[in-house]
Amino acid sequence: MQRFVPAFPNRLSGLTINSTRLWDTIHTSCQWGAAHRYGKNLTDTGMARLALSDDDSKVRAWFVSETKKLGCDVTIDNMGNIFALRKGKNGGPMTAIGSHLDTQPRGGRYDGILGVVAGLEALRTIHENGYETNYDVGIVNWTNEEGARFPKSMHASGVWAGVTPLEEAWNLADIMNPSITTKAELQRHGYLGELTCSSASYPLAAHFELHIEQGPILEGSNKKVGIVSGAQAYRWLTVTVDGRDAHTGTTPFNARKDPLLAAAKMVVHSNELAKERGALASTGVFKLPMGSSTNTLPAQVIFTLDIRHPSHGVVKEIYSKCIEGFNKIAMEDGKGVDVTIEVETDSPEIKFHPDCREAIRKAANGVVGEDGSMDIMSGAGHDSVYTSRICPTGMIFVQCKDGVSHHPTEYCSPEDCSIGAQTILDAVINYDKLRVE
Amino acid sequence: MQRFVPAFPNRLSGLTINSTRLWDTIHTSCQWGAAHRYGKNLTDTGMARLALSDDDSKVRAWFVSETKKLGCDVTIDNMGNIFALRKGKNGGPMTAIGSHLDTQPRGGRYDGILGVVAGLEALRTIHENGYETNYDVGIVNWTNEEGARFPKSMHASGVWAGVTPLEEAWNLADIMNPSITTKAELQRHGYLGELTCSSASYPLAAHFELHIEQGPILEGSNKKVGIVSGAQAYRWLTVTVDGRDAHTGTTPFNARKDPLLAAAKMVVHSNELAKERGALASTGVFKLPMGSSTNTLPAQVIFTLDIRHPSHGVVKEIYSKCIEGFNKIAMEDGKGVDVTIEVETDSPEIKFHPDCREAIRKAANGVVGEDGSMDIMSGAGHDSVYTSRICPTGMIFVQCKDGVSHHPTEYCSPEDCSIGAQTILDAVINYDKLRVE
Numbered sequence A, B: 001m002q003r004f005v006p007a008f009p010n011r012l013s014g015l016t017i018n019s020t021r022l023w024d025t026i027h028t029s030c031q032w033g034a035a036h037r038y039g040k041n042l043t044d045t046g047m048a049r050l051a052l053s054d055d056d057s058k059v060r061a062w063f064v065s066e067t068k069k070l071g072c073d074v075t076i077d078n079m080g081n082i083f084a085l086r087k088g089k090n091g092g093p094m095t096a097i098g099s100h101l102d103t104q105p106r107g108g109r110y111d112g113i114l115g116v117v118a119g120l121e122a123l124r125t126i127h128e129n130g131y132e133t134n135y136d137v138g139i140v141n142w143t144n145e146e147g148a149r150f151p152k153s154m155h156a157s158g159v160w161a162g163v164t165p166l167e168e169a170w171n172l173a174d175i176m177n178p179s180i181t182t183k184a185e186l187q188r189h190g191y192l193g194e195l196t197c198s199s200a201s202y203p204l205a206a207h208f209e210l211h212i213e214q215g216p217i218l219e220g221s222n223k224k225v226g227i228v229s230g231a232q233a234y235r236w237l238t239v240t241v242d243g244r245d246a247h248t249g250t251t252p253f254n255a256r257k258d259p260l261l262a263a264a265k266m267v268v269h270s271n272e273l274a275k276e277r278g279a280l281a282s283t284g285v286f287k288l289p290m291g292s293s294t295n296t297l298p299a300q301v302i303f304t305l306d307i308r309h310p311s312h313g314v315v316k317e318i319y320s321k322c323i324e325g326f327n328k329i330a331m332e333d334g335k336g337v338d339v340t341i342e343v344e345t346d347s348p349e350i351k352f353h354p355d356c357r358e359a360i361r362k363a364a365n366g367v368v369g370e371d372g373s374m375d376i377m378s379g380a381g382h383d384s385v386y387t388s389r390i391c392p393t394g395m396i397f398v399q400c401k402d403g404v405s406h407h408p409t410e411y412c413s414p415e416d417c418s419i420g421a422q423t424i425l426d427a428v429i430n431y432d433k434l435r436v437e
């Protein structure tokens, strides 16, 4: 395995993370949920660790045990968010390093995982150096950030931030198995904590997150660290198209209620609308839950739509045009179909806090020099998007190979993982000092 | 339950089927696989009895036992086709009444089932009247006519007729679970008979089939019996579109290999091509076998296409245009996708045999009078399409409510079931007499 032992002579904190331990810990944590092998090396697999699955439950138990070894107080709220707190000199809310351990069904080893494990490495480094922070510092593992299983991204940080009502979040069902709710899975795994999930019950002084970029910009610009300025807006829809099963050979077009043809037209139409506005619109899920066969028109199609643009206004505009267009399409063929559209996630664009960005910039300057970093906008949503509504928040991006993410071959080199972890450690310590001033 | 006790004073054979027994037997046989309840009556359900499923295996055992009670010789070939033969005065191949007991996943209680149970009722009537036929007369239950589970319609009659090689038919996999082959399921249920499936090993003198129309023409024309002139041509394709999983929020359109967008465009395009030519093109299966989530473009989409027209030439022309169009679409967006197209079923249009049509016309005249029947073309394929390549074949259609088929509410009234069964009995006895001449 390729090892990277960095020097970081100009690092702000004076502390140095252990790059080898960081790398090993990332892949130790991936023993739960490793899947989709693509090469011969032990770590040449992707991940399938859906939120609140058995594997997610196991990695959570491991995470709790590792933070307890550092003397952390561990609190679990009733959305399964895990807060591991290491005491500082003074009282008050902790400065958090947060991200998520859940993955996509065909995801990679770094998205979210790097952020949590870098937090662990930061705490280990602080701990073994006997470094005393001014305030409590800790890690948060947020539940179902991906929204892959329960189709609401940043599901639990959204509840914490007061964006999503608890009951609604609890009732959100597995997109592949509507009989399983979030709450039932929290209960089954023992992650339905007693503390109410909210920023009032468990306040944070600030939230820092390290994440792979999930895009090609840093790599293309030859920059090692991205100081994330904010995140683009997006809205997720679940579209249900109801028709009627019928024989494909004996049912003339004009007698059909064909939900599949209508849904296909809607997918194509949404793509055209997004293209016109320089936005994105994508369908990731497309299913025929009432069953299907070659010679039967299905009774129902359910598909998702993910609309994104740096401006929430544009997202909303495309959404409206989709509604309008979908309703037209529903009447176009045969006897028409019925369409129901539900908004699952709605995340306006956000800007991160100047203090956090400044702390990150200073930290990055120490680790990779002024030329090694750049300001960057996030195409994806992150738990930090929701924490930023409540407390000062900042994000650090590092490169991922070819910009590939949500794919088994997603890759962040040992060097980039280390750069990210050292930067977040330095930013947090820097911020901890700022808090006294 | 509504009962219909018909008189049929002018019936050709002089024998009278037992309408009540016919109706009861249809629904007795539906105890295996009943599903999708839509009303309160015992029989207000559809069926889910996929070929070679556990329920199909059970109804087969029942069928064998019922025919043995009539003194039939039962033979099972190595495609699981069941031949139940009642001896006549002379040797030579039997005159068969054939259809199928398998159903769609959301199918009805009459498609195929009526044909087999009417055969049973015809044999019961012959038997209890001590009627001696000139030649052997029997019933055939053909395996996987629907092509719903293993995606080749008239799967086993195609092997019998020499259209599909046995090995290819054996290797055909479950469209929802590619690890299960037809042969494995035949073996598991004990329906991999010793006799080679072929018209040489088990020849038939003629094949008669009673089926619901599956369309609205008889009902609309106020005719009770359809004398089927032939069946339209069709071709089934399985289209595999390979792309690459990628993040929906961070992957620009020009960097994508999006199989779902491409597949949606292909579905829409094939529909347009069919419309232009007065043909049908339909997608019944559309699946994302590599997994899916709202914020990931899937790696692969597989969908089916069913193209139909009275002329095989037009079907082939639309097929060619689809290939051309799909290859263009594959290159249209982002970095393009890969398309693989496999032809699963190819069934040219056919005409049924004049002798069989004549026997049916005479029988129908006796049952419903000259005004009660009409010539009609079949939109669907049937086992008779393949038997007609080998032996004289004829088909009888009866009305189904609103032309609905391949739907749980598919319905054929007791009266129409009886008319059909009496007509096929009379046609077969008529044909048996013809054979002596």
Ligand SMILES: NC(=O)NCCC(=O)O
Residues within 6 Å of the ligand: A111, A145, A146, A147, A153, A154, A214, A379, A380, A381, A382, B247, B249, B295
């Ligand atoms: N980073 C990430 O993939 N988050 C999930 C929410 C989103 O799709 O943007």
Ligand SMILES: NC(=O)NCCC(=O)O
Residues within 6 Å of the ligand: A247, A249, A295, B111, B145, B146, B147, B153, B154, B214, B379, B380, B381, B382
């Ligand atoms: N009758 C019937 O539905 N047969 C299955 C083959 C077809 O789809 O035409």
